[in-house]
Amino acid sequence: MAFVVRLQPLRQGHHGLPPVFCAGSSSDAAARATIGHSLEHGATVSDAPQPRYQRIKDYILSGIRDRHFLPGCKIPPELELARQFGVSRMTVNKAVRDLAEAGILLRFAGDGTYVAERKAESPLLDINNIAAEIEARGHRHTAQVMVLEAVPASEEVALRLSVRAGGLVYHSLIVHCEDEVPIQLEDRYVNPAFAPDYLRQDFRERTPNDYLMQSCPLTDIEHSVEAVLPGPAEQALLGIAAAEPCLLVLRRTWSHKKLVSFARLTHPGLRYKLRSQTRVKK
Structure with missing residues (x-):
């Protein structure tokens, strides 16, 4: 298996947080009332001794789990939590910092602390069916097929697919959604020799990955990962702002040393993450 990772720094940052809505409330005051009520009813009471900061962590985690603190919700200021819990x-700060380091909270200087949005996740070293990943999270996958056509290979596509420039290749452009929210723009080119029925598929019902895995045995993959800013087309199809960073995965797949497919997979950075785990060689 070939594996390539290239990381490029972003030139722009983006706060990207939605308006504050906590547990159906439209103001910080309502959120504070919810906190006071929960505290009053022993949301963090435990018979076993535990560090004070752990009580605060447990309380915040309980609020997230019970949906008192929704993703994107601004939690109460540290001074207010200190008064309510009777601590310094x-x-x-330690409780909040620990949760921020774990990726559960997001802290912004001069603005406050927010509950992090839950991101869709894909493994970096494998080829998984995005529809299966979404369904495994208990969510619904839908796909919008924007383009499905045969086109002459451009110089770049010919180089990526190891085919002759101007030769016919299959091209698809698909937006994958999780619970109606776009999380991936799949721009794929396929060598027709290995997937002759590609253009006959209904990719609203099955993914290109699923078809290719059944059409020919994929034996090798190459991934290149970049941080990029979206162009106008990506902004429109993914429903994101010009300043929102994206994860771009360039993927090539082989079947017994023959290049089958080249794809550009663009993911909104605030909605998606890649994960990798492998055994360390001794």
Whole structure:
């Protein structure tokens, strides 16, 4: 298996947080009332001794789990939590910092602390069916097929697919959604010799990955990962702003040393993450 990772720094940042809505509330005051009520009813009470900062962490985690603190919701200020729990601000800061380091909270200087949006996740070292990944999370996958055609291979596509420039290749452009939210723009080119029925497929019902895995045995993959800013087409199809960073995965797949497919997979950075785990060689 060939594996390539290239990381490029972003030139622009983006706060990208939605308006604050906590547990159906439209104001910080309502959120604070919810906190006070939960505290009053022993949301964090435990018979076993535990560090004070752990009580605060457990309380925040409980609020997220019970949906009192929704993704994108601004949690109460540290000073307010310190007063309500009867602890120092330093203790609250440790609890919040730990949760931020775990990716559960997002802290912004001068603005506050927010519950992090839950991101869709894909393995970096494998080829998984995005529809199966979404369904495994208990969500619904839908696909919008924007383009499905035979086109002459451009110089870049010919180089990526190891075919003759101007020769016929199959091209598809598909938006994959999770619970109606776009999470991937799949721009794929396929060598017709290995997938002759590609253009006859209904990719609203099955993914290109699923078809290719059944059409020919995929034996090798190459991934190149870049951080990019979206162009106008990506912005429109993914429903994102010009300044929102994206994860771009360039993927090539082989079947017994023959290049089958080349794809550009663009993911909104605030909605998606890649994961990798492998055994360390000794």
